[in-house]
Amino acid sequence: MLTASGILIRLIGETLRWCRLTFRSTRSIKAENLFLRRQLGLYVERGVKRRRIDPVTRISLALLSRFFNWREALVVVRPETMIRWHRAGWKLFWRLKSRPGRPPIPQQLQALIRRMGHENPSWGEERIANELLLKLGIQVSPRTVRKYLPRRPPGRPRGDLRWSTFLRLHARGIIACDFLLVVTATFRLLYVFVVIEHRSRRLVHYNVTAHPSSAWTLQQLREAVWLDERFEYLLHDRDSIFAKHLDDSVRKLGITVLKSPPRCPKANAICERVIGTIRRECLDWLIPLSESHLRSILRMWIPHYNAGRPHMALGPGIPDPPPTYRDQSQPNSRHRCGDLYAVGAKSILGGLHHEYLLAPACA
Numbered sequence: 001m002l003t004a005s006g007i008l009i010r011l012i013g014e015t016l017r018w019c020r021l022t023f024r025s026t027r028s029i030k031a032e033n034l035f036l037r038r039q040l041g042l043y044v045e046r047g048v049k050r051r052r053i054d055p056v057t058r059i060s061l062a063l064l065s066r067f068f069n070w071r072e073a074l075v076v077v078r079p080e081t082m083i084r085w086h087r088a089g090w091k092l093f094w095r096l097k098s099r100p101g102r103p104p105i106p107q108q109l110q111a112l113i114r115r116m117g118h119e120n121p122s123w124g125e126e127r128i129a130n131e132l133l134l135k136l137g138i139q140v141s142p143r144t145v146r147k148y149l150p151r152r153p154p155g156r157p158r159g160d161l162r163w164s165t166f167l168r169l170h171a172r173g174i175i176a177c178d179f180l181l182v183v184t185a186t187f188r189l190l191y192v193f194v195v196i197e198h199r200s201r202r203l204v205h206y207n208v209t210a211h212p213s214s215a216w217t218l219q220q221l222r223e224a225v226w227l228d229e230r231f232e233y234l235l236h237d238r239d240s241i242f243a244k245h246l247d248d249s250v251r252k253l254g255i256t257v258l259k260s261p262p263r264c265p266k267a268n269a270i271c272e273r274v275i276g277t278i279r280r281e282c283l284d285w286l287i288p289l290s291e292s293h294l295r296s297i298l299r300m301w302i303p304h305y306n307a308g309r310p311h312m313a314l315g316p317g318i319p320d321p322p323p324t325y326r327d328q329s330q331p332n333s334r335h336r337c338g339d340l341y342a343v344g345a346k347s348i349l350g351g352l353h354h355e356y357l358l359a360p361a362c363a
Helices: 004-021 026-045 055-067 081-096 107-120 125-136 144-148 214-225 244-253 263-281 289-305
Strands: 174-183 191-196 202-209 231-237 256-259 341-348 355-362
Touching: 004 107, 107 125, 107 144, 107 202, 107 355, 125 144, 125 355, 174 214, 191 214, 191 263, 191 289, 202 214, 202 289, 214 244, 231 263, 231 289, 244 256, 263 289, 289 341
Parallel strands: 174 231, 231 256
Antiparallel strands: 174 191, 191 202, 341 355
């Protein structure tokens, strides 16, 4: 039985033989046709049993029949069979032409998606799609990104750092605060205090201490809201460190204090989520050696979180977009950056994360 490659090779041979006939004279071709017809007449008169016609002969006869009146020359099969071959050929042609699904994205974009997945093992398809949309102006569905991401080996744990979105609504003027516990390489306990704004998802303030207290926490809140009239509410849990005199001092700053219900971390979901983000995207991949080392790690990662990291809760968006950032919600092209631009990458924390941006291409 002929395979697809065998049929293709034989069709190419038939095409070359047909091309060779174009260089012959018309008289020679007519004489050869008459000669072949006389031999075919003897074949029909003797009633010799013919062999089953192979696919290559069917395709050749169907193609050659378009150049002359084939009904007068057809002998080996009935005219209904030839018409059925024509219909089958058109059916196959339109099936190949009308294949379902979207066309594949350009090879350059496929390579860029694989590069992002390789350089950032903790990123998922949504994170890469948002990075392409906001930084490079390329609109790609997360499902399309997932199709071109490198497959993980069996048994290897997931490396992406996604989290479930508990709250989609955000209010203006609300900030939340909480503590994050970090263990150093020498098993020393350090506490990271973070303050986040609900509306923009921007980390307003952070600091590190080994001995948290109410007085220290109050000083951090004063530094976070100092001379800033946008904040109207402060949300925190019922930890004993948030003492009554701390709340009273915060109220004197013109901010209303809201306490979450007991044992209800979802009531302060935005702050809990940013703590999880700090762990999964930063501290789970690095081991602080000391308090100063932890400060330097956060000093490099917090600007990336505020000014370089896409946030799904913002639509997606960036809390503090850089000066060169422009809205790419409706890019000029879905799959192309343009020949005048090249994709640049800036490494964060020694290559743990990367920020991508468009830069003018070198001549």
